[in-house]
Every structure is written in C-alpha cells, then in structure tokens.
Amino acid sequence: MNDVVCFEGISQRFGPVMALTDLNLELKAGQLSALLGPNGAGKTTAIDLMLGLSQPTSGTVRVLGADPREVSTRTGIGAMLQDINVPSGLSVRELVALYAALYPQPMTVDKALALSGLVEQAKQRVSGLSGGQKRRLSFALAVVGQPRLLLLDEPTAAMDVQGRAAFWQGIAELREGGCTVLLTTHMLEEVDRTADRVIVLNKGRVVADGTPGSVRERVGLSRVRFISVLSAAELHALPGAETLDIGQAGQVTFSTRTPETLVRAALSAAPELSNLEVTRASLEDAFLSLTNDQLTSAAVSA
Ligand SMILES: Nc1ncnc2c1ncn2[C@@H]1O[C@H](COP(=O)(O)OP(=O)(O)OP(=O)(O)O)[C@@H](O)[C@H]1O
Numbered sequence: 001m002n003d004v005v006c007f008e009g010i011s012q013r014f015g016p017v018m019a020l021t022d023l024n025l026e027l028k029a030g031q032l033s034a035l036l037g038p039n040g041a042g043k044t045t046a047i048d049l050m051l052g053l054s055q056p057t058s059g060t061v062r063v064l065g066a067d068p069r070e071v072s073t074r075t076g077i078g079a080m081l082q083d084i085n086v087p088s089g090l091s092v093r094e095l096v097a098l099y100a101a102l103y104p105q106p107m108t109v110d111k112a113l114a115l116s117g118l119v120e121q122a123k124q125r126v127s128g129l130s131g132g133q134k135r136r137l138s139f140a141l142a143v144v145g146q147p148r149l150l151l152l153d154e155p156t157a158a159m160d161v162q163g164r165a166a167f168w169q170g171i172a173e174l175r176e177g178g179c180t181v182l183l184t185t186h187m188l189e190e191v192d193r194t195a196d197r198v199i200v201l202n203k204g205r206v207v208a209d210g211t212p213g214s215v216r217e218r219v220g221l222s223r224v225r226f227i228s229v230l231s232a233a234e235l236h237a238l239p240g241a242e243t244l245d246i247g248q249a250g251q252v253t254f255s256t257r258t259p260e261t262l263v264r265a266a267l268s269a270a271p272e273l274s275n276l277e278v279t280r281a282s283l284e285d286a287f288l289s290l291t292n293d294q295l296t297s298a299a300v301s302a
Pocket residue numbers: 014015017018019037038039040041042043044045046
C-alpha cells in the first residue's frame with residue numbers, strides 16, 4: 001500500500017511491438033533504484049507510464065497511491081528526461097524560479113541551483129549553456145518542486161567529472177529528505193556504487209531484480225585477464241568463455257563461469273602468459289550476460 005510506484009500486470013503494445021509484457025514492479029519509499037536494459041528494452045515506456053504520459057494496454061499503474069495522470073500526483077513527481085525543451089531566452093535563475101512557482105511546496109531557487117552545481121551560471125542565459133550544463137539545469141528543474149518521486153532518464157550522460165560528482169551529492173541530499181529515485185543509465189559503475197536496487201529489463205520483461213551485489217552473484221561470472229601471444233583463434237578456442245575482449249599488446253579479458261578451467265587451458269596453451277588476474281565480474285559483465293541472448297557468439301567474436 002505504501003509503495004511509491006506500483007505496476008500490476010502492465011503490458012504496453014505499440015502495434016506489433018510488445019514494449020512491456022506483464023510487468024509487476026513496486027518501488028519502496030526512499031529507495032534508489034536503477035532501471036537497466038539494452039536499447040529498446042522498455043525503460044522509457046515504463047517511465048512514461050509512471051509520469052502518466054501514456055496509458056498501458058493492460059494492467060494498473062499507481063504512483064504515490066493514485067493515478068499518475070492526476071495533477072495532485074504529478075506535482076509529487078520530478079522528472080529529468082533526455083531532451084530538454086525550455087524557453088532559452090531566460091536566465092538559469094529565472095527558469096528555475098518559473099518552475100518552482102508550479103509546485104505547492106518548492107525548495108528555494110538557491111537550493112536547487114546549489115544541488116545541481118549551477119550557482120555560477122545563475123545569471124547566464126539558458127541558450128548559452130553547454131550540453132553538460134543543460135543536463136544540470138534539467139536536474140534543477142526536476143528537483144525544485146521537492147518531489148517525493150524523482151525519475152531520471154540517463155541523468156549523467158554528457159556531464160563531466162565535476163558535474164557527475166555534484167549530481168550524486170545532490171541525490172544523496174535528496175534521499176536524506178526521503179525522496180525515492182528511479183534512474184536509467186548506461187554508467188553501470190555508478191549504479192554499482194550508489195543504487196540500492198537494480199532492475200534489469202530485457203525485451204519488456206524483468207530478467208533480474210535485486211541489490212547490485214545479488215545481481216552480480218546470480219550471474220556467477222568471474223573476470224580473467226592476462227597478457228599472452230595467443231592468436232585470436234587460439235583465444236576463442238579456450239574453454240568456458242562467455243565473453244572475450246581482445247585489447248592492445250596481447251591483453252585479453254574474459255568473463256567466465258569456470259575461471260579455473262579457463263586459466264588451466266590458457267597456461268597450457270601459453271606457458272609464458274603474464275599479468276594474470278582473476279576477479280569477480282563487474283555489474284557490466286552481469287548485465288551483458290543477462291541481456292545478450294547470443295552472448296557467447298556475439299561477444300566472443302567482438
Ligand atoms: N510510440 C511508439 N510507437 C511505436 N513503438 C514504440 C513507441 N515507443 C516505444 N516503442 C517501441 O517499444 C520498445 C521499447 O522502447 P523504449 O523506448 O521503452 O526502450 P528503452 O529501453 O527506453 O530504449 P533506449 O535505451 O534506446 O532509450 C522499442 O522496440 C520501441 O521501438
């Protein structure tokens with residue numbers, strides 16, 4: 001009942017395409033969840049439903065306990081979508097103030113500017129902002145209404161290192177105030193460090209849902225790296241590889257469920273191999289394994 005978002009049996013069809021199939025999903029208050037999936041997996045479709053921008057083909061969507069199309073629900077949601085389309089003749093401060101006026105209990109404009117790292121650009125015209133600064137502005141507009149639910153579609157894309165640091169600091173402050181956050185991103189290292197929960201979509205269905213650690217463990221992959229003189233054909237012939245990345249100067253990286261078997265075979269084929277490392281697979285390795293249907297052939301031949 002207290003779920004911030006509740007999807008029950010959601011399917012969304014666009015002509016012949018099933019963008020989402022029988023999706024059940026609840027987001028708990030205060031959680032930071034990452035919605036991951038390859039292009040076309042259904043992430044934007046799910047976010048559009050949470051924002052009340054579209055109606056599902058079947059199933060029920062509840063956001064903050066109500067229909068997301070109701071105005072009272074929408075004022076509790078902040079969204080940072082991929083494209084920002086705002087009056088560009090205004091200054092940053094003027095635009096943030098304009099948005100603040102739309103909400104019943106906004107934060108101060110100064111706070112929104114500080115949270116998004118835009119204090120120095122406050123007087124600058126929106127039209128003069130760089131790509132990364134426009135993403136920061138989009139974040140300021142998403143948070144100025146003090147939303148209870150914040151939906152962020154690839155928030156850190158185009159942000160520089162400082163921008164990303166300011167963004168994550170801003171997210172931490174909002175979470176202290178109890179804000180629930182759902183974001184999509186392809187920056188899986190950031191997700192691994194910060195998210196409470198990872199939801200992986202593939203072809204409109206949830207294929208994994210848990211903490212970043214539990215998703216990594218479920219996949220059970222290890223990463224094996226070494227330098228050798230083995231040819232591509234010899235590397236491909238090693239047993240147990242799920243993916244193979246051939247880098248510069250003989251450096252190779254495998255993901256595998258059977259690291260011992262692979263290492264034994266590699267040492268036997270190339271006794272001179274060096275810089276051997278066996279580590280736990282990253283969230284990115286797990287993601288590839290969960291979402292790539294032709295993983296072995298496609299990734300190994302990459
Ligand atoms: N308005 C639409 N009309 C027709 N097909 C659509 C529409 N919106 C989405 N789709 C299709 O539904 C599927 C899911 O699309 P969606 O945009 O939700 O994926 P996504 O996971 O957000 O992808 P990306 O990472 O590329 O943004 C895709 O096959 C897409 O082509």
